[in-house]
Amino acid sequence: MNLRNKNQQILLFLTVKKLNLKKMNKLLLTLVFIQLLVAIEAYTQSNEDSLLKIEIALSEGDYNRALTLLKDNQQNNSLRYNHLKGIIYENIGRYDSASLAYKRAIDLDSTYIPAHKGYARSLYSFGNIKVAKKQYEKILRLDSLCINTRLQYANVLKKEGDYNKAFFNYCWLTNYDSTNFYYWEQVADCAVQLNNFLDAMNAYDNAIVLNRQNLDIVVKYIKLLIQLQVPTEEILAEADSALSVDSLYIPLLKLKGKLFADQKKYRQSYDIFNRVYEMGDSSFFTLKYLGISKYSTGLYYQSIPDFEKAFERDSSDSFMNFVYSSSLFQIGDRKQALKIADYTERMLTPDSSLVAVIYDLKGDINFENRDYALAIECYEKAQNYSKDEHEFIFKIGKSYFFAKDYNTSTNYLKDYLGKVDDGSEKSKSRSSIWLAKHYLDKIKEEIFFRDTL
Numbered sequence: 001m002n003l004r005n006k007n008q009q010i011l012l013f014l015t016v017k018k019l020n021l022k023k024m025n026k027l028l029l030t031l032v033f034i035q036l037l038v039a040i041e042a043y044t045q046s047n048e049d050s051l052l053k054i055e056i057a058l059s060e061g062d063y064n065r066a067l068t069l070l071k072d073n074q075q076n077n078s079l080r081y082n083h084l085k086g087i088i089y090e091n092i093g094r095y096d097s098a099s100l101a102y103k104r105a106i107d108l109d110s111t112y113i114p115a116h117k118g119y120a121r122s123l124y125s126f127g128n129i130k131v132a133k134k135q136y137e138k139i140l141r142l143d144s145l146c147i148n149t150r151l152q153y154a155n156v157l158k159k160e161g162d163y164n165k166a167f168f169n170y171c172w173l174t175n176y177d178s179t180n181f182y183y184w185e186q187v188a189d190c191a192v193q194l195n196n197f198l199d200a201m202n203a204y205d206n207a208i209v210l211n212r213q214n215l216d217i218v219v220k221y222i223k224l225l226i227q228l229q230v231p232t233e234e235i236l237a238e239a240d241s242a243l244s245v246d247s248l249y250i251p252l253l254k255l256k257g258k259l260f261a262d263q264k265k266y267r268q269s270y271d272i273f274n275r276v277y278e279m280g281d282s283s284f285f286t287l288k289y290l291g292i293s294k295y296s297t298g299l300y301y302q303s304i305p306d307f308e309k310a311f312e313r314d315s316s317d318s319f320m321n322f323v324y325s326s327s328l329f330q331i332g333d334r335k336q337a338l339k340i341a342d343y344t345e346r347m348l349t350p351d352s353s354l355v356a357v358i359y360d361l362k363g364d365i366n367f368e369n370r371d372y373a374l375a376i377e378c379y380e381k382a383q384n385y386s387k388d389e390h391e392f393i394f395k396i397g398k399s400y401f402f403a404k405d406y407n408t409s410t411n412y413l414k415d416y417l418g419k420v421d422d423g424s425e426k427s428k429s430r431s432s433i434w435l436a437k438h439y440l441d442k443i444k445e446e447i448f449f450r451d452t453l
Contacts, residue, residue, distance in 0.1 A: 054084050063091050079108045079115075086118045095126035113143055120149070124156060132156065147176065151183075158186065163193040174203075181210035185217050192224060200224060218242040219251045232259055250281050254289075261289055266296035284313040288320045295323050300330040311340075318344050356386035363395060372403035390419045394432045398439065406443045413440050 057066035066088050070081075086101035102119035105112060116139045123132035136153035139146055154169035167190035173183040188203035204221040211217070218238070225235045239256045243249065257272035270293035276286050291306035307324035315321070321344040328337035363378035376399045383392040397412030413436045420433060 051080055051084065054088075058084070058087060058091075063088055067092065077108075079105050079112060082108065083112070083115050083118070086115065086122065090118060090122050090125070095122045098122040099126060099128075111142065113139060113146065116142065117146075117149060120152070129156070129160060133160075145176075147173070154186065158190060163190045166190045167194060167196075178206075179210060181207045181214065181217070184210065185214075185220075188217075188220070192220075197224065197228060201228075212242075212245055215242055215246060215249045215252055219255065222252070222255050226255075226259075232263055235259060248279065250276055250279060254281070254285060257289055257293075261293060261296075264296070266293045269293040270297055270299075282309070284310050287313070288317065291327070292320070292323050295327050295330075300327045303327045304331065315343070316347065318348055321347075352385040356382045356389065359385065360392070360395075363399075367395075367399060367402075370402075372399045375399045376403075390416060391432060393419065394436055397436065401439045401443070406446060410440065410443055 054066050054069045057063070057069060066084075070085055070088055082101050082105035086098045086105060089095070089098035089101060099119060099122040102115050102122060105115035106119060109115070116135065120132050120135035120139060123129075123135060133153070133156060136149060136156065139149045140153065143149075150169055150173060154166050154173070157163075157166035157169065167187065170183055170186040170190060173180070174187055177183065184203045184207035188200045188207060191197070191200035191203060201221075201224065204217060204224065207214070207217045208221060222235055222239055222242075225238065236256065236259055239252055239259070242252055243256070246252075253272055253276050257269045257276065260266070260269035260272065269289065273286055273290040273293055277290055287306045287310035291303040291310060294300075294303035294306065303323075304327055307320070307327060310317075310320060311324060321340055325337045325340040325344070328334075328340065359378045359382035363375045363382060366372075366375035366378060376396055379392050379395045379399065383389065383396070386392060393412055393416040397409050397416055400406075400409035400412060403409075417433065417436050
């Protein structure tokens with residue numbers, strides 16, 4: 001074999017060896033890659049199984065077990081994980097942590113509606129009402145047909161006293177589903193708050209037609225009819241129609257009893273309230289009207305225990321106190337009757353110091369409006385109610401000065417300085433003394449120039 005052939009053989013051997021090494025490396029790489037895929041698959045499957053176990057625990061209401069499984073799960077950056085985390089924390093009352101979890105889920109997918117809903121709920125439960133309302137609005141922009149969210153949003157608005165927006169959203173819901181009595185009831189409640197009585201009556205009527213078993217709605221409706229001074233006979237007919245569904249429904253019976261009392265049909269009123277009381281209702285309302293009905297039918301002695309219990313509950317009802325005192329007088333207990341009458345008189349007589357403050361404020365407002373006549377009138381009333389507070393004398397004098405009634409102003413300002421200077425009362429403001437003297441000097445100058453002219 002010549003040298004050339006030998007070299008060719010060596011080169012061929014090395015080439016084959018090199019190719020085999022490349023095949024081996026490829027094979028090794030393939031094996032490593034397959035092992036890695038298997039490991040990833042196993043890891044993913046493990047996390048999937050873990051998340052599935054969390055979901056099962058949640059479905060069973062076992063939130064403590066779900067929380068334990070959540071802490072053992074290593075996949076803490078997925079949408080599903082953070083959503084489940086939010087649900088768990090929300091259900092155990094940790095609304096701040098729930099909000100953070102839901103927010104992280106939203107950051108991962110801003111179109112994921114369930115996370116948005118959970119975030120809004122948690123914010124509201126945590127007390128962050130302002131941000132919660134904005135979140136509900138964001139959800140409705142993403143999906144305007146999200147009925148449950150719109151209902152929650154409307155409920156939040158109503159609870160927070162935003163009746164205009166709540167009314168709009170409840171009306172939207174009635175347009176979507178006009179057979180839902182709850183939507184109509186909420187429309188009516190908001191309409192009442194907005195003094196939109198026509199819509200309120202129509203909405204209550206729709207709610208009653210759709211669910212005649214819900215007598216709470218009838219009670220609201222009848223209260224509205226009473227407020228609108230609808231003829232009593234029509235209201236009684238409405239009440240009787242509802243009582244045909246449940247003749248023992250106490251709120252309706254109480255309203256019917258009051259209607260009889262307002263008509264001075266005290267025998268019927270007594271029968272109803274006595275029945276209500278025997279059924280276990282001892283509320284202030286029942287005790288008050290039971291006592292009044294007994295008194296008005298001549299049962300003075302029997303009315304006293306009812307009035308005593310009602311008075312203990314609420315002593316601020318002046319009309320009830322009057323009838324209570326009259327009952328005591330009728331049975332000869334003049335001492336107790338006078339005591340109740342005196343108490344009621346004190347209650348009805350306003351606190352003179354508070355009245356003085358109110359008139360003082362009105363005087364200051366009118367003075368700043370340059371309506372000096374009204375300012376003087378208010379300051380004089382404040383003076384009367386203040387038990388000779390000297391500062392009001394100064395304010396009256398100052399008002400006359402600006403009204404250019406210098407003679408009257410002089411009298412008041414001198415009177416003020418005399419009362420302050422005689423030591424009978426310390427001035428509340430040193431500046432008032434200085435100003436009183438300043439106004440007197442100005443008046444002297446004015447009178448001097450007038451005399452000169």
